[in-house]
Amino acid sequence: MHIAVNAWFWNQPYTGSGQYVRELVRALWRLRQSESRYADLRLTLIAPECNGALYDVPEGVQSICVKAGKGQIGKVLFEQRTFPKVAGTIGAHIAHVPYWAAPLSSPVRLVVTIHDVIPLSLPIYQGGLGGRLYFGLVRASAQGVAHIITDSEFSKQEIVQHIGVPPEMVTAIPLAVSERFHPRLGAERDAEVRRKYNLPEQYALYLGGFDVRKNLRALIAAYTYVGPSVGDEYPLILAGAPPKRWGTPRFPDLPAEIAARQELGQWIRWIGAVDEADKPALYRMARLFVMPSRYEGFGLGALEAMACGTPVVAAEASSLPEIVGDAAYLVPPHDSRTLGGAIIAVLIQDDLHASLQNLGLARASNFSWERTARQTYAVYEQVLAR
Secondary structure (H helix, E strand, O other), X not given: OEEEEEOOOOOOOOOHHHHHHHHHHHHHHHHHHHOHHHOOOEEEEEEEHHHOOOOOOOOOOEEEEEOOOOHHHHHHHHHHHHHHHHHHHOOOOEEEEOOOOOOOOOOOEEEEEOOOOHHHHOHHHHOOXXXXXXXXXXXXXXXXXXXXXXXXXXXXXXXXXXXXXXXXXXXXXXXXXXXXXXXXXXXXXXXXXXXXXXXXXXXXXXXXXXXXXXXXXXXXXXXXXXXXXXXXXXXXXXXXXXXXXXXXXOOOXXXXXHHHOHHHHHOEEEEEOOOHHHHHHHHHHOOEEEEOOOOOOOOHHHHHHHHXXXXXXXXXXXXXXXXXXXXXXXXXXXXXXXXXXXXXXXXXXXXHHHHHHHHHHHHHHOOOHHHHHHHHHHHHHXXXXX
């Protein structure tokens, strides 16, 4: 079985698509090396020269760098023409596109991973005319692939609804967290991260984006209840890269909203973008992690926090209940008062905190990249058996 993999994002390991393709390829290759059932597996990464030579490729996995233009046009041409053509030339049995950008036609059977359909579910995320044209293209291309992989049953339902494919054409295969996320204490490393971001001894953490679906307005409003009670002891740390411009339909002006409520400034702190290597310590040192998002295709941040032994308060919305199960404190996404009460409860009730900590660690251990790889290989077999 020879699988060609679109490796456009391979050299971007700290993007979601980059992490996915790297972790999946590594896990598939470990199976190939350790179990006879997978002995006939061949993997070839196909990537554009403009992104540089591929690095950290597992020994034995082949890679091909081909000429491709830069920018969005170059990316589209690579996805639509170059990748399927090269996959056919090398005799691949399946071409796997590990993000939502399958070609309209291909000499090789196509499998595409669609992590979510946010631009179709929430049209505000399509952007201008160029974005609408691009998402129209990839929506049409997804209808012609042999099979679609997605991260959750919620996303599967969304794909069936918004792309218009039959349910049997879509398989939900959960993601997993990197081995870097664990609860083992590293006092020196944690202290280094604490100094780097000037973190307090105790804090509640939000780590992620600031676009409107992340529902940060509800979290900020929740801290009007949390702050007077425990805000001095447990300030809210907002971590993540800020947008280029606040005050747009996609990015509400959160700093202005905090400034308008002067008391919030003493309980909410911004630390900006966080280096990927620092995230495990940031999770590990937090008293709790809060994920109030209204829409997530998977909600990896909640799972990362659980793997680090940090209790999670999350919105009961989209894929989050499916991913966290009974291991998180779930609240309605639009009820800031209830969200505030949940945060206070987990912060101050030691028994509840310990229970969620243990449940979260157990829940996170159910997800592994080995499991993801086995189920992905089963999809490949299913496609080839048709």
